[in-house]
Amino acid sequence: EDQVTQSPEALRLQEGESSSLNCSYTVSGLRGLFWYRQDPGKGPEFLFTLYSAGEEKEKERLKATLTKKESFLHITAPKPEDSATYLCAVQERGGATNKLIFGTGTLLAVQP
């Protein structure tokens, strides 16, 4: 069964303390891996799409990387405004159009 697993479930950091979130996936073939940020009471906000192993993308303090089995979201020198739930989703090769399989997310809290 196709699965997306995110770890840790929750992470508390001090401002400026860098860390990484993990997203591991088991699909028969990956077409794309997506990272979203979700603030309380709001819809997911798109961050990155990764398509192939070795690919990296950056946006401000965030950097996403992809291997054949997992993706990491690295957060460098985080600020309190980076506090949110970070969701990972994959699209399976051969799957129906744009179907996404989501993980349960990592709740990040950055304390000043």
Place this chain on the structure above:
Amino acid sequence: NAGVTQTPKFQVLKTGQSMTLQCAQDMNHEYMSWYRQDPGMGLRLIHYSVGAGITDQGEVPNGYNVSRSTTEDFPLRLLSAAPSQTSVYFCASSYGVVVGDTQYFGPGTRLTVL
């Protein structure tokens, strides 16, 4: 552009009642979908549409109906609400149906069924 909009933001229903959750986008996107989000579970796909007049079932379609008469609108109908349908519902859209197109989400509808 307003992006993806959803109404209502909150709704309380009694068991057995029916209602329609509205979703609209003004980006001329072909692909639209509905997800539900429950605590401890990832977003799960209910129904999706690859264009006007074309819809298909996702992972958890039971108890829900959809139609797509225009490119802009994709309403989700609850036929006879049940407590198990208490959830937060998100609508999403993307420009094309090419795999990998970014999906953009609406702000959500929080539904409680008593």
